[in-house]
Amino acid sequence: MSMSQFTMMKMFLAALGTSAVSKAIFHALRPKDFEAIQRKRAADPSHAVVLATGGLLLGIGMDISGSCPGSVYVQLGAGIPTALPVFGGVLAGTLLATALAKPMVRIA
16 A cells, blocks of 8 residues: 555545535524534533444454445445455444444443
């Protein structure tokens, strides 16, 4: 890996910018609702842990597999040999998250 084009970083920064713009629009259109949601999130410190853990797991999976979960379908269609195990990981992760969703809500 030469780290010369920074394609993924550009994509994630574009997503971050889009998120910031959408939050600004939501704040402008529905300020009371926006503030209520922000207060609720700030009062619950578990959100930071959940988001950091999810981001860490996603990043580790992308690093190990060399693929992004969103592009695995294109890779499958193109017949890329490594796409099948990546798709297996996506499927396993989705099933695990679905199985853990209700127990995690009860804990929170």
